[in-house]
Amino acid sequence: MAVPSRDGILVRLLEQYNVGWRLYKNLEQIPRHMTPYYSREQMKIMGNYANAEERLLTRRRVWHAFLLVKLTTFIVPTIIGLTESLDSIVEFSEDALWTISGLYVIARWSFYYLKADQVDEIVDALEECHHQWNVGPNSEETQSRRRCIVDRVNDVFYNPLLTFLLANFILLLLCTFAALAARHQPLVAGRFVMTMPIVFGGLIYWSKCGDLVTQTSQDVAVAAFEAYDCPLWITRSSTIQRDLMFLIQRAQKPLNIGARSPLPAFNLVTCMAVSCTTPKGRHQQQQQQQQQQHKHKQSQT
Incomplete structure (x- = not known):
């Protein structure tokens, strides 16, 4: 189980970029965490990562419900609008482009909502490997x-x-x-x-x-x-x-x-x-x- 960070929201959000800049200046430096760890922290801050710990928070459950409603209200009219652009190939292609992109975003969000605990297992295993330099x-x-x-x-x-x-x-x-x-x-x-x-x-x-x-x-x-x-x-x-x-x-x-x-x-x-x-x-x-x-x-x- 990952240990939650006590740093501020802004520090956690920008930490990945700060670490990347330090590594750019000194390639021999070993970062404290791997990139998946920082990416997970950013997703937690933005409320797009729903593991078991995050789902226990009331504000997170409300935020996830709000996101689900917003995504649904976006994609449903977009799919219905495809039927109105069948007369023009260019307009249909443009509408289909938005529809496929929206469906992909929903699929990504649904994956991290349903599989966040399994992603945690992978990230924690990577962190454990990263810190086992003595082996x-x-x-x-x-x-x-x-x-x-x-x-x-x-x-x-x-x-x-x-x-x-x-x-x-x-x-x-x-x-x-x-x-x-x-x-x-x-x-x-x-x-x-x-x-x-x-x-x-x-x-x-x-x-x-x-x-x-x-x-x-x-x-x-x-x-x-x-x-x-x-x-x-x-x-x-x-x-x-x-x-x-x-x-x-x-x-x-x-x-x-x-x-x-x-x-x-x-x-x-x-x-x-x-x-x-x-x-x-x-x-x-x-x-x-x-x-x-x-x-x-x-x-x-």
């Missing part, structure tokens, strides 16, 4: 705990990741299609074009996070194999040899976020695959393939 970052116990945490993240965040991937995929298709349909109306097309970097930014950010998990897992495997392959292997104790062999064996299957059918691993490869499904992405992919074929023909001649 060592690459010990057998630490690696086993990391794999258990990643498995738990995949279990808890599977549906949110799938929703996020589908929402971004649909939004990218809508923005691309509407921008092409409204190409003779620069102001209207510009709104859709400006939305695409926002969608891509969120997709690339979370894909990069998943990519870091996989890359770190692979780096551990390389380091363990180099230690196994060095000439000093014979002089190492049997305990160290056993730990290294365990790491090499476990590292044969790299850690991935969201690697469960039908959702692929959440990394930059998946991000590129989603971007290539849009008409613009397919066009760029076809150009790259044509360039590669042209270079191959030139090399043969």
